[in-house]
Amino acid sequence: MSSNADLFNAAKAAMANTYSPYSKFPVGAAIRSASGVIYAGCNIENASFPEGWCAETSAIAHMVTAGEREISEILVMAEKADRATPCGGCRQRIAEFAKGDTPVHLCDSQGVVETLTIAELLPASFDLEA
Numbered sequence: 001m002s003s004n005a006d007l008f009n010a011a012k013a014a015m016a017n018t019y020s021p022y023s024k025f026p027v028g029a030a031i032r033s034a035s036g037v038i039y040a041g042c043n044i045e046n047a048s049f050p051e052g053w054c055a056e057t058s059a060i061a062h063m064v065t066a067g068e069r070e071i072s073e074i075l076v077m078a079e080k081a082d083r084a085t086p087c088g089g090c091r092q093r094i095a096e097f098a099k100g101d102t103p104v105h106l107c108d109s110q111g112v113v114e115t116l117t118i119a120e121l122l123p124a125s126f127d128l129e130a
């Protein structure tokens with residue numbers, strides 16, 4: 001297990017609570033905030049399919065609700081993927097609370113497979129001040 005065992009375990013525990021009866025594709029995410037606290041989340045689907053949301057979005061919601069606004073690293077896992085990567089919308093949501101060099105750890109069910117920065121995942125991202 002990597003040195004991100006705490007993040008990995010938090011994402012795995014969150015993934016166990018997934019509500020994904022439609023896709024049957026469990027996802028978990030865990031953020032380490034600037035203060036060092038871990039915020040996790042799972043994907044939550046809906047019978048009205050577009051109303052569901054992603055694990056990364058749940059984790060960001062927990063972080064912001066707790067009064068924090070800076071992601072220092074984030075880890076994503078999907079039970080059925082060899083290397084889970086955030087969807088386009090989640091890349092933009094992560095970028096809102098991250099710096100370009102903020103690490104995004106992509107996992108399989110065993111551990112971190114690859115780490116990319118959010119700037120690598122979302123080059124030339126939308127910014128009102130760009």
Ligand SMILES: O=c1ccn([C@H]2C[C@H](O)[C@@H](CO)O2)c(=O)[nH]1
Nearest residue numbers: 023025027043054055085086087
């Ligand atoms: O970045 C992503 C991409 C997809 N999903 C979820 C949404 C849906 O519930 C399921 C299948 O797309 O995976 C996430 O949680 N994060």
Ligand SMILES: [Zn+2]
Nearest residue numbers: 054087089090
């Ligand atoms: Zn997403």
